[in-house]
Every structure is written in structure tokens, then in C-alpha cells.
Amino acid sequence: MQTSxxxxxxxxxxxxxxxxxxxALNNFSLRVPRGSIYGFLGRNxxxxxxxxxxxxxxxxxxxxxxxxxxxxxxxxxxxDRQKIGYVSEKQILPVSFSVKALIAFCAQxxxxxxxxxxxRLMERFRIDPRRKISALSQGTQRQVAFILALAQKxxxxxxxxxxxxxxxxxxxxxxxxxxxxxxxDGPTVFISSHILSDIERVADxxxxxxxxxxxxxxxxxxxxxxxxxxxFHSLTRPVGQISVPGAFRTVRSENEVLVTxxxxxxxVIAQAARDADAQYEIIDLTLEDIFVEISRx
Amino acid sequence: xxxxxxxxxxxxxxxxxxxxxxxxxxxxxxxxxxGFLLMIPFISINxxxxxxxxxxxxLKGHAVNSLEFFFSKAINRASIFFVKAGAYxxxxxxxxxxxxxxxxxxxxxxxxxxxxTQEHRETTKQFYLSHFTGAYVQKDEQDKEGNKxxxxxxxxxxxxxxxxxxxxxxxxxxxxVIGLGFPxxxxxxxxxxxxxxxxxxxxxxxxxxxxxxxxVGLAWIDQHTPLTLLGLGLLTILSQLYCCRRFVxxxxxx
Numbered sequence: 001m002q003t004s005x006x007x008x009x010x011x012x013x014x015x016x017x018x019x020x021x022x023x024a025l026n027n028f029s030l031r032v033p034r035g036s037i038y039g040f041l042g043r044n045x046x047x048x049x050x051x052x053x054x055x056x057x058x059x060x061x062x063x064x065x066x067x068x069x070x071x072x073x074x075x076x077x078x079x080d081r082q083k084i085g086y087v088s089e090k091q092i093l094p095v096s097f098s099v100k101a102l103i104a105f106c107a108q109x110x111x112x113x114x115x116x117x118x119x120r121l122m123e124r125f126r127i128d129p130r131r132k133i134s135a136l137s138q139g140t141q142r143q144v145a146f147i148l149a150l151a152q153k154x155x156x157x158x159x160x161x162x163x164x165x166x167x168x169x170x171x172x173x174x175x176x177x178x179x180x181x182x183x184x185d186g187p188t189v190f191i192s193s194h195i196l197s198d199i200e201r202v203a204d205x206x207x208x209x210x211x212x213x214x215x216x217x218x219x220x221x222x223x224x225x226x227x228x229x230x231x232f233h234s235l236t237r238p239v240g241q242i243s244v245p246g247a248f249r250t251v252r253s254e255n256e257v258l259v260t261x262x263x264x265x266x267x268v269i270a271q272a273a274r275d276a277d278a279q280y281e282i283i284d285l286t287l288e289d290i291f292v293e294i295s296r297x
Numbered sequence: 298x299x300x301x302x303x304x305x306x307x308x309x310x311x312x313x314x315x316x317x318x319x320x321x322x323x324x325x326x327x328x329x330x331x332g333f334l335l336m337i338p339f340i341s342i343n344x345x346x347x348x349x350x351x352x353x354x355x356l357k358g359h360a361v362n363s364l365e366f367f368f369s370k371a372i373n374r375a376s377i378f379f380v381k382a383g384a385y386x387x388x389x390x391x392x393x394x395x396x397x398x399x400x401x402x403x404x405x406x407x408x409x410x411x412x413x414t415q416e417h418r419e420t421t422k423q424f425y426l427s428h429f430t431g432a433y434v435q436k437d438e439q440d441k442e443g444n445k446x447x448x449x450x451x452x453x454x455x456x457x458x459x460x461x462x463x464x465x466x467x468x469x470x471x472x473x474v475i476g477l478g479f480p481x482x483x484x485x486x487x488x489x490x491x492x493x494x495x496x497x498x499x500x501x502x503x504x505x506x507x508x509x510x511x512x513v514g515l516a517w518i519d520q521h522t523p524l525t526l527l528g529l530g531l532l533t534i535l536s537q538l539y540c541c542r543r544f545v546x547x548x549x550x551x
Contacts, residue, residue, distance in 0.1 A: 019550065053549065053550075056369055057368075057369075058365060058368060058369065058548065058549040059548040059549060059550055060548060078371040078372065078373050079371070081369070081370060081371035081372075082371040084369075086369040088365055088366070088369065091366065092365075092366070093366055094366060094367075106370060109370055109371040109372055110371060145366075148370075152371070
């Protein structure tokens with residue numbers, strides 16, 4: 001199917017960003033389809049937060065171009081920001097506000113503010129609106145930030161490690177809300193997380209960032225179907241030289257070679273096995289396995 | 298903390314205003330004793346506003362992170378700046394305005410002429426008479442040799458107060474511009490620059506010969522008060538526009 005330009009909510013083209021000579025992002029090119037839940041993965045220090053801050057319009061790229069909802073992020077107007085909900089990795093809310101006052105404050109800036117949703121989520125997360133932000137735990141502050149981002153009815157929701165400080169129950173409630181929201185209003189959700197089970201549960205697209213470069217960006221089911229581990233082995237002698245096109249990682253031991261690769265045509269694998277005079281078997285990988293294999297240096 | 302800073306400013310303002318009642322050369326002895334006495338509360342106010350509201354890069358903690366919160370919402374960044382900067386400048390101006398208003402309670406100032414040499418005495422007298430509007434010589438309280446003369450400047454205290462306002466406010470704006478305009482790694486120069494500025498101004502203003510640079514400055518302001526205030530207004534507008542631009546372009550990197 002031909003994809004028109006407007007079908008992408010986020011588009012970046014060779015975006016790079018460095019801080020005092022340290023490259024955080026390197027030729028980062030990304031496309032996020034409208035209406036998708038895009039799980040953005042990467043190890044600590046891989047550049048996820050830098051990428052997200054560029055997309056949220058909080059920092060400028062050193063080079064390359066980024067467009068979010070068709071606009072340059074650092075030049076967002078208040079109208080543009082009404083369409084984008086953002087929860088930061090280290091979200092610290094203004095501590096002098098009470099929850100109620102902060103909600104009332106934020107509501108002024110969003111014409112589509114959903115008061116019913118706020119009420120419902122406050123009850124669901126059991127947050128007392130009279131309490132001061134400074135008196136809330138980190139997890140509860142994160143939930144308040146999440147409510148504020150959802151209540152504005154965004155077209156795009158950017159969540160940077162949103163569940164990292166939540167307990168298991170709160171995390172499950174939080175993910176349920178994301179899924180309910182997407183079913184109801186269909187915003188695009190761009191979510192980064194270390195908790196891969198969460199991402200696997202909600203995301204339909206996956207991006208994996210390694211050392212500031214996007215190595216993988218595709219639908220989750222396509223990723224699961226095509227990225228496999230191939231075990232080449234021989235009972236009688238060491239396995240010969242193995243060459244698999246598109247291999248992410250190769251681990252060699254005495255009688256076997258493990259290759260993680262994208263398999264588009266199994267005959268290529270069969271040929272590689274014949275060339276090395278070995279047998280092979282294809283092993284399915286979980287998202288966590290794929291992430292570990294691709295992210296390992 | 299905000300109320301403390303505000304209170305401190307007002308106390309300093311009144312302390313300084315009470316000095317206006319004195320009848321001696323204190324105010325004409327140097328800029329440091331006039332304008333820069335007032336900068337003490339501004340130093341205490343400035344960090345409060347810089348750290349809490351302007352989001353200097355590289356600072357960790359609540360200030361920057363809550364700034365990130367505001368910057369990610371559909372809130373006009375320029376509006377945030379002008380609200381915060383407006384409060385900051387009003388706090389900075391408050392003690393200066395107190396002094397200015399108080400100066401009208403006793404606007405005249407009597408300056409004792411020097412009597413080390415006849416020539417110096419005459420030069421000084423002529424300078425005051427020719428450069429200050431309505432200045433006149435008063436011959437009361439003569440000593441036994443009959444040579445104790447005073448020059449009365451009818452608007453002298455007002456001029457001093459305007460000078461104080463202008464000079465201290467320029468310092469405040471400079472401090473603000475350095476805080477927002479300099480690259481993050483260079484912002485430490487703020488405080489040393491301020492103290493160097495204060496020290497140099499003292500040296501520059503405290504010349505023993507008449508007229509000192511400070512007195513020349515006072516005379517100019519006496520003759521061009523509306524123009525001086527207009528210039529200060531323009532400087533304020535330009536510096537605020539510059540700072541606003543810097544603020545709007547602040548990157549949340551921490």
C-alpha cells in the first residue's frame with residue numbers, strides 16, 4: 001500500500017545531537033505511523049531520552065530534520081502543543097501546587113480538556129486532589145502527570161519511561177488506560193520503556209535504538225516473524241565459516257554457531273548451512289530476546 | 298523565600314531613604330555608597346529568580362524539571378518569561394522607587410564647599426551653580442574666618458535618587474542579561490563581574506577633585522531627567538526582549 005506523508009505522525013531524517021563532543025544521537029531516522037502504539041526501546045545511554053526530547057520540542061537537533069504532526073518540534077506553537085501530550089522520564093511537577101490546583105491550572109490551556117476523564121482516573125488511581133504535589137510519592141506524581149497528558153485529548157502521546165516508578169498493579173492500570181484510550185480516541189502513542197513485557201503487551205510497532213542509531217523500526221508482528229535465531233551445529237566437526245546476510249549477532253562455540261538475523265528467505269539459511277557442512281534449526285525469539293541480541297555490543 | 302527577599306528589599310530601601318535626611322557630602326562621595334548599597338538585596342533576589350524561573354541549563358533539580366513540565370504544556374513561553382521577569386523587576390525596583398518617592402519629602406541638599414584652596418573652592422562652586430538647576434550659594438554658619446559656604450541644590454536629593462535608580466537598575470538588568478545570555482558554563486562570571494563593576498564604580502566615582510565623575514553624572518541627570526528615564530525604559534525593553542528570546546530558546550538538557 002502506498003503510504004502518504006500525512007500517515008506519519010513523527011518523521012525524522014538523519015537527526016544527530018551531541019553534548020560537549022559526546023554523540024547522543026547519530027543519524028536517527030524514524031517514522032511513526034498515525035494511530036500506532038510505538039514502543040521505543042534502547043539500553044541506558046542509547047539516546048532514547050535525547051530523541052524524545054527532540055520530538056517533544058525541548059531540545060534542538062545538532063543536524064538533520066524532525067517533524068512531529070508536520071511541524072518542527074522546537075518551533076511548536078501553543079496550538080501545536082495542545083495536540084501533544086508528554087510525560088517526561090524524570091517528571092517533576094511544580095511542587096507548590098495541590099493536585100487540584102495543578103489540574104485547574106493546566107485545564108485552562110486546553111480547550112478539549114476532559115474533566116470526566118480526570119475525575120475517573122483520579123478515582124481509579126486513588127489520588128486525593130487536595131494533597132500537595134510535594135506530598136505525593138514519585139509513582140503518584142507520575143500518575144498525575146499521566147492524567148494531565150491524557151486529559152488534554154492529544155493526537156500524539158509521548159511517554160518516556162512512564163511506568164518506571166510504578167508498582168505492578170499501578171503499571172497494569174496504567175497500560176490498561178493507554179489501551180482504552182487508543183481504542184476510544186485513537187491517538188498515536190510513542191512510548192519508551194525498559195519493561196519489555198509492558199511494551200510487548202501494548203505496542204504494535206517497535207523501534208530499537210543502539211548507540212544513538214535506530215537499528216530496528218517495524219511492526220511488532222513483522223519483527224517477531226522475521227527476526228530469529230539460527231543454530232548451526234555439527235556433531236562430528238567444528239562448524240565452518242557461516243555467512244548469513246543481515247545478521248545482527250553471531251556467537252561461535254566449538255560445535256555450534258548461533259546467529260541472530262532477519263530471515264526473509266529460509267533457503268538462504270539452508271544454503272549457508274550446506275556451505276558450512278552443518279545442520280541448522282530456527283529458534284523463535286521473544287521481544288526481550290530480540291532486544292538483547294540487537295542491543296548487545 | 299520570596300517574601301523574605303521582598304521584605305529585605307523594602308528594609309534596604311527605607312534604610313537608604315532615611316539616609317537622605319542627612320546634610321552632608323555622603324551621597325556625593327561615590328557611586329558605591331549610593332547605587333550599590335541597594336544591590337545587596339538584588340543579589341539575594343537574583344538567584345531566586347534565576348534558579349527558580351529562568352531555567353538555567355546545567356542546573357539540576359526541581360527548577361529545571363518543573364520548567365520542563367511548563368515547556369511541554371501548551372503555555373506560551375514568552376508569557377511565562379514576562380510574568381516572572383515582571384515580578385523580578387518590580388521587586389528590584391521597589392526599594393529604588395521608595396527612595397525616589399521619599400526624596401520629594403526633602404528634595405534639597407546642602408553641599409559644603411571645600412576650603413583647602415580658594416581656587417578649588419571657586420571651581421567647585423561654579424560647577425554646582427552652572428550644572429544644577431536652581432542651585433544657589435548659602436552663606437550661613439560661617440566660621441570665624443567667614444569662609445564657610447554651602448551650595449544648595451533644590452532638587453539634589455531627587456537627582457541622587459534618580460541616579461541611584463538608574464545605576465542600580467542598570468546593574469540589575471546587566472546581572473539578568475548575564476544570567477540568561479551567557480553560555481551555561483560561563484554563568485559563574487555573574488557574581489565576580491558584579492563585584493568588579495561595583496568596585497570599579499567606587500573608584501571611578503570617588504574622585505577627590507571636583508567635579509568627580511559621579512557629580513558630572515548627577516549634573517547630567519539633573520538637566521536631562523526625562524531623557525535619562527526614557528533611556529532606562531528603552532534599555533529595559535531591549536534587555537527584556539533579549540532575555541525573553543534567550544528564555545524561549547532554552548533547551549531542557551538536564
